[in-house]
Each structure stands twice: as structure tokens, then as C-alpha cells.
């Protein structure tokens with residue numbers, strides 16, 4: 495078709511992809527073209543603004559490598575990641591809700607036995623975590639593999655330190671016969687997502703802060719259940735209602751008890767310093783409840799043996 499105008503161009507662009515063999519790709523591309531064109535018409539996009547958009551995406555690509563994934567950060571901060579997670583993790587009432595995966599998970603984290611100190615030298619206030627993993631029908635999930643990772647007192651993950659020699663405040667543990675999972679670590683603190691790149695500029699230009707409320711990450715896998723990727727948040731955090739990546743669910747907010755020095759720890763000892771304790775129960779969705787569902791694939795294409803660090807090392 496010749497002489498398309500600002501309105502007829504959409505139908506012409508759609509007609510060009512009629513031969514797409516893969517029906518899913520055809521649906522996605524058609525929708526993308528329609529929404530992009532509608533967007534440009536709605537805001538009456540100028541050529542200068544179009545160029546700024548191209549430049550922004552180019553900068554996003556240039557700063558992305560195998561350690562830093564600025565496109566995922568962009569998706570996270572635009573609310574797209576959480577939208578996709580929400581629509582792919584509709585679970586029966588009672589199951590623990592999923593939230594964002596984030597860029598700081600690492601393959602090959604150290605394995606610990608129950609009760610271990612997974613802080614492994616991370617700075618922060620002592621924190622005893624006591625959790626239980628069960629299925630939707632109440633049954634304990636024994637032998638579940640639980641990966642834990644979190645920020646330290648400075649708001650940094652171990653992989654954000656340039657001189658990292660050993661993993662800190664992260665580990666892999668397995669639930670016991672009763673589905674119990676407990677360990678010692680440090681209290682996680684709020685932190686800003688990496689904001690020294692295009693995403694940071696976008697946040698600033700739109701009047702947003704880069705902070706995430708304090709949380710601990712959990713990824714729980716067990717045969718017969720959907721994998722759960724989630725966090726537990728601290729209920730005393732000022733960023734709970736303005737998380738930079740929209741990841742907060744009320745059901746994941748928990749009170750972390752503070753104890754004075756000398757208090758008895760959950761494992762029956764006395765702690766010399768003040769400490770915190772967290773109790774939380776995770777409820778997994780049995781497989782087969784959602785035959786149409788994607789089985790929570792690993793979020794993000796960069797998930798590999800590589801660390802997906804998203805900021806320059808300190």
C-alpha cells in the first residue's frame with residue numbers, strides 16, 4: 495500500500511505480518527504494533543521525542559552486559575515485571591504470593607545445614623529466621639530446596655562489593671521432615687536499586703525515588719509444587735507503599751521482633767547483642783492446579799552461572 499497516512503499506516507503494518515507462521519508471535523507482534531501506533535498518536539509524539547526514546551533505549555543497551563541488566567531494571571521500574579508475574583502466578587487463596595526475582599540471585603550459592611549462620615561475615619544486626627514450608631492442604635513439605643539472599647546493613651548484596659571473596663548473606667538450605675527451615679543471618683535493610691544509568695535518570699525525571707523496602711528473598715523448589723519466588727518484607731519500612739519495582743504484597747509483610755541483648759534466641763542460646771527474629775510460613779501451590787499456567791520459569795534471560803550484578807562494584 496502507498497500513501498499511508500498517520501491513521502492508515504497501522505492497518506498496513508498489520509497486513510505485512512499476516513504471513514507470520516507462529517500464531518503466538520503473530521498475536522504478540524500485532525498487539526505491539528497497534529499499541530505502539532496508538533501510543534504515538536495519543537501523545538502526538540514529536541520527532542525530537544522519538545529520537546530521545548531511541549537514545550534512551552540505546553543507552554540502556556550500552557550499559558547492559560552479562561553483569562548488569564538495565565532492560566530488566568527498566569521493566570521492573572515501569573511495573574511490567576510485576577504485571578507479568580501477577581498474571582502468571584494466579585494461585586488459589588492461601589498460597590504465598592510471588593514477587594519480583596531481582597538481579598542479585600546467584601547460581602551456586604553456598605549450601606548450609608539448618609541453624610547455620612548464613613551471614614558468613616555480612617555486616618548487620620543479628621537476625622534469626624524461623625520458617626515453615628507447607629503445601630496448600632497443610633502438609634509439611636520436607637526436603638524443599640530454599641535459596642535465600644538479602645542485603646546487608648549498608649543496603650548492599652554481597653555481589654555488589656568489588657572485592658567479594660566469599661558469598662555473604664545468601665545460601666541454600668533444605669527443609670526438615672516437618673517442613674521447618676531456620677537459620678541465622680543479618681537484618682536486611684532498604685536499598686536503592688542501581689540508579690547510576692538510564693533507569694536512574696528516568697526515575698529522577700519522573701519524580702520517583704529508587705528505593706526498595708527492606709526484604710529477604712526466598713526461592714523455594716520442591717517436587718510436586720510450583721516453584722515460589724518471593725520476599726518477606728519488614729513491616730517498619732517507610733518505602734512499603736512506594737517500592738521502586740512495585741513488588742510489595744500485604745501478605746508478604748511481616749513483623750520482625752526485636753530482642754534486647756542477653757535475650758534467648760530461637761535456638762535456645764543467649765545473644766550478647768540485641769537481635770531480631772522472624773517467623774514466617776510459606777504455602778506452596780501443588781502442581782496441576784493450573785494446567786494452563788507457565789510453571790514459573792526462571793525470571794529473566796540473564797539467569798545463568800553469571801552474577802547479574804546491576805551496579806558498578808563498590
Ligand code: BEZ
Nearest residue numbers: 570594596597598687739
Ligand atoms: C531486588 O530485590 O533485589 C531487586 C529487584 C528489582 C530490581 C532491583 C533489585
Ligand code: FE
Nearest residue numbers: 596598709711
Ligand atoms: Fe532485593
